[in-house]
Amino acid sequence: MNVALARDWMRAAADLIAADADRLTQLDSAIGDGDxxxxxxxGFTAVVAALEKTPPExxxxxxxxxxxxxxxxxxxxxxxxxxxxxxxxxxxxPPTAExxxxxxxxxxHAGLDAVRKLGGAAPGDKTLVDAYTPALDAFExxxxxxxxxAEAAAAASRAAEAGxxxxxxxxxxxxxxxxxxxxxxxxxxxxxxxxxxxxxxxADVS
Amino acid sequence: MKKFINxxxxxxxxxxxxxxxxxxxxxxxxxxxxxxxxxxxxxGKVGLVSGGGSGxxxxxxxxxxxxxxxxxxxxxVFTSPVxxxxxxxxxxxxxxxxxxxxxxxxTGDVMNFQLAAELATDEGISVETVLVDDDVAVEDSTxxxxxxxxxxxxxxxxxxxxxxxxxxxxxxxxxxGREVNTNSGSFAYALTAGxxxxxxxxxxxLPADEIEAGVGIHGEPGRRRExxxxxxxxxxxxxxxxxxxxxxxxxxxxxxNGLGGTPLIELYLIYGELAxxxxxxxVRIARQLIGNYVTSLDMAGMSLTLCQATDEMIRLxxxxxxxxxxxxxx
Numbered sequence: 174m175n176v177a178l179a180r181d182w183m184r185a186a187a188d189l190i191a192a193d194a195d196r197l198t199q200l201d202s203a204i205g206d207g208d209x210x211x212x213x214x215x216g217f218t219a220v221v222a223a224l225e226k227t228p229p230e231x232x233x234x235x236x237x238x239x240x241x242x243x244x245x246x247x248x249x250x251x252x253x254x255x256x257x258x259x260x261x262x263x264x265x266x267p268p269t270a271e272x273x274x275x276x277x278x279x280x281x282h283a284g285l286d287a288v289r290k291l292g293g294a295a296p297g298d299k300t301l302v303d304a305y306t307p308a309l310d311a312f313e314x315x316x317x318x319x320x321x322x323a324e325a326a327a328a329a330s331r332a333a334e335a336g337x338x339x340x341x342x343x344x345x346x347x348x349x350x351x352x353x354x355x356x357x358x359x360x361x362x363x364x365x366x367x368x369x370x371x372x373x374x375x376a377d378v379s
Numbered sequence: 380m381k382k383f384i385n386x387x388x389x390x391x392x393x394x395x396x397x398x399x400x401x402x403x404x405x406x407x408x409x410x411x412x413x414x415x416x417x418x419x420x421x422x423g424k425v426g427l428v429s430g431g432g433s434g435x436x437x438x439x440x441x442x443x444x445x446x447x448x449x450x451x452x453x454x455x456v457f458t459s460p461v462x463x464x465x466x467x468x469x470x471x472x473x474x475x476x477x478x479x480x481x482x483x484x485x486t487g488d489v490m491n492f493q494l495a496a497e498l499a500t501d502e503g504i505s506v507e508t509v510l511v512d513d514d515v516a517v518e519d520s521t522x523x524x525x526x527x528x529x530x531x532x533x534x535x536x537x538x539x540x541x542x543x544x545x546x547x548x549x550x551x552x553x554x555x556g557r558e559v560n561t562n563s564g565s566f567a568y569a570l571t572a573g574x575x576x577x578x579x580x581x582x583x584x585l586p587a588d589e590i591e592a593g594v595g596i597h598g599e600p601g602r603r604r605e606x607x608x609x610x611x612x613x614x615x616x617x618x619x620x621x622x623x624x625x626x627x628x629x630x631x632x633x634x635x636n637g638l639g640g641t642p643l644i645e646l647y648l649i650y651g652e653l654a655x656x657x658x659x660x661x662v663r664i665a666r667q668l669i670g671n672y673v674t675s676l677d678m679a680g681m682s683l684t685l686c687q688a689t690d691e692m693i694r695l696x697x698x699x700x701x702x703x704x705x706x707x708x709x
Contacts, residue, residue: 198578202578202582202583203583204600205599206457206582206595206597206598206599207457207575207578207582207583207597207598208455208456208457208458208575208577208578211455211575211577211578212455212458215455244461244462244494245461245462245463246461247458247461248432248454248455248458248459248460248461248487248491249432249454249458249459249487249491250459250486250487250490251487252459252461252487252491253462253487253490253491253494254490291490292486292490347486348486349485349486349595349597349599352516352517352527352595352599352600352601353599353600356600
């Protein structure tokens with residue numbers, strides 16, 4: 174992955190989230206407070222603007238800047254969580270204009286660790302972790318098997334989507350949805366859904 | 380949906396501009412999005428900063444002024460403020476004696492305030508956090524995010540604010556704030572959902588004859604749906620839920636709070652029922668406040684908050700406050 178591809182990834186993620194903002198907000202209305210699409214759309218719009226304003230020179234810079242922008246623009250729980258994910262992933266990359274799929278696997282791993290530490294969520298809690306974890310597994314397995322970025326990203330995207338779908342029957346144990354208890358069952362988690370979109374964006378541009 | 384707005388994206392900034400125009404005793408930073416007492420920072424005084432999503436007015440910006448908060452940072456509608464914003468407000472009120480953050484227990488608020496507190500500490504400001512989690516509607520257990528922070532936020536801001544105003548040290552101001560929270564319990568009902576300007580439709584669907592019991596202040600669904608019943612029964616159920624969770628032998632400070640769309644005639648009717656129920660149980664009401672203080676946009680509904688009051692709390696409750704949303708004795 175080079176800097177241009179990393180920027181394309183963020184731009185594609187912004188486009189997918191903008192296109193799905195209403196759906197994300199509706200999913201959040203069912204089990205949360207109904208602002209996920211609005212907030213994430215505002216954040217990724219700011220990410221695209223920030224990357225255009227001062228073009229970064231390394232892939233690491235792209236992700237760190239994207240994460241910092243989300244943290245300072247989104248608010249709610251998604252700002253810190255998505256911001257930390259991208260920022261920590263970026264910081265785990267070598268400071269070069271191009272990185273290898275194995276570097277990206279390490280970075281994605283660092284991003285998931287940071288999210289889990291900040292939010293305290295584990296797989297099965299009906300959060301974005303339920304999409305991110307299988308996506309990372311698929312990405313790492315593909316890379317270990319010699320896949321290129323496109324193949325690994327495609328595998329991660331499919332796994333994230335399946336992970337998001339698998340949140341439907343779960344009972345939420347973290348975040349606002351947890352207040353619903355059993356009533357959270359039967360609804361797809363909005364965070365897992367938007368995480369799926371971010372991995373889909375990576376697959377689309379790779 | 381019909382609302383008095385220009386553009387859904389600019390509602391918070393334009394409301395802040397209105398607050399600035401109406402209240403010269405406050406300073407409003409529209410870029411960073413915070414409201415601060417015009418005389419801040421006050422050397423040697425502990426600063427109080429609260430914040431959370433917009434849409435709960437007068438919470439939090441309406442409680443900035445002598446006797447209550449030094450600053451408030453309103454996030455986007457129903458969305459917590461961001462760390463930069465909280466840090467800017469914290470720096471604006473730090474008079475060298477430290478700053479207390481009053482944070483409602485919602486995941487986003489907790490994380491953003493935590494990040495801001497770390498940044499402030501890095502800059503040499505002592506920060507204590509008072510977490511408000513008074514809503515008994517949600518079970519407190521190891522597998523939930525805990526109880527939500529709702530109506531007691533006002534009581535914490537008033538009582539801790541008075542303690543800071545009279546010269547309390549950082550640890551003392553935080554301690555009385557925590558004690559008020561520990562002594563408080565709340566429960567809410569929604570008759571209808573509120574509508575955020577950005578979404579443009581009600582946050583949830585509620586059949587005409589049903590109510591949401593235990594609703595949160597963002598319209599997030601509560602404990603259960605039930606049929607609408609006479610007010611006296613709903614008040615008794617809410618009171619039972621609060622008294623089951625915490626003992627309130629009295630005296631208590633009581634808040635009957637509207638969620639934005641309920642007229643005062645109904646809130647006073649509710650207070651009358653509540654006073655009767657409490658009298659039947661032998662619980663003395665020491666102080667009471669009735670009105671729209673911790674709202675959820677245009678949600679029709681109400682919340683009850685009880686706080687087991689010490690003499691010290693009542694003394695601080697009675698102390699002067701001069702803010703846009705709460706004012707007495709000054």
